Amino acid sequence: NAGVTQTPKFQVLKTGQSMTLQCAQDMNHNSMYWYRQDPGMGLRLIYYSASEGTTDKGEVPNGYNVSRLNKREFSLRLESAAPSQTSVYFCASGWGATDTQYFGPGTRLTVL
Amino acid sequence: GESVGLHLPTLSVQEGDNSIINCAYSNSASDYFIWYKQESGKGPQFIIDIRSNMDKRQGQRVTVLLNKTVKHLSLQIAATQPGDSAVYFCAENSGGSNYKLTFGKGTLLTVNP
Numbered sequence: 052n053a054g055v056t057q058t059p060k061f062q063v064l065k066t067g068q069s070m071t072l073q074c075a076q077d078m079n080h081n082s083m084y085w086y087r088q089d090p091g092m093g094l095r096l097i098y099y100s101a102s103e104g105t106t107d108k109g110e111v112p113n114g115y116n117v118s119r120l121n122k123r124e125f126s127l128r129l130e131s132a133a134p135s136q137t138s139v140y141f142c143a144s145g146w147g148a149t150d151t152q153y154f155g156p157g158t159r160l161t162v163l
Numbered sequence: 164g165e166s167v168g169l170h171l172p173t174l175s176v177q178e179g180d181n182s183i184i185n186c187a188y189s190n191s192a193s194d195y196f197i198w199y200k201q202e203s204g205k206g207p208q209f210i211i212d213i214r215s216n217m218d219k220r221q222g223q224r225v226t227v228l229l230n231k232t233v234k235h236l237s238l239q240i241a242a243t244q245p246g247d248s249a250v251y252f253c254a255e256n257s258g259g260s261n262y263k264l265t266f267g268k269g270t271l272l273t274v275n276p
Binding site: 094095096099101109141150151156157 | 194195197199204205206207208209212214252254256262263264266267268269
């Protein structure tokens, strides 16, 4: 049982490049989440998917898109990366609205 | 706006001592609270949670206390060990169908041998 896995672990992009961060969970959870973590800002929700087939904006959705590919996978796409998107990105999953969220190991992204 | 905050950004304790990490929340509608531990370079790890119909919950070496009157949450770690050194976050969910957790900024716990 791997829990929540994320790829890649590290990525360096140039401004304007695009990329997709991948996330998968093997706990049969209904909901999945993408957060970013910046020094002094804590964890901020980018997008979430309450269940397969649905996605909703979080606190900081601008510049990102998501796809809930199936129950297991939830990807985050940066269409045109900007230096302000330099951050550590965490994927999480959980059973439902008022339940624990379990986090992946993170992707460290640098945009030059 | 509503927020979750921590009283102390850093806490340094001696190995074997008990640690108490505090968290204040301002959303009186919040009904679910979680404590996470984050070690350097890793994702947040679930420690313990508590729902608003309880005021205390115990786990292995950890206890969470909830005081709804003053909107205060605390995490107590008994017999703190060097492996407990990490950043600790509290998070709240304001209930209902709201899927969003609001996280505090974290407290860095350092355990001295």
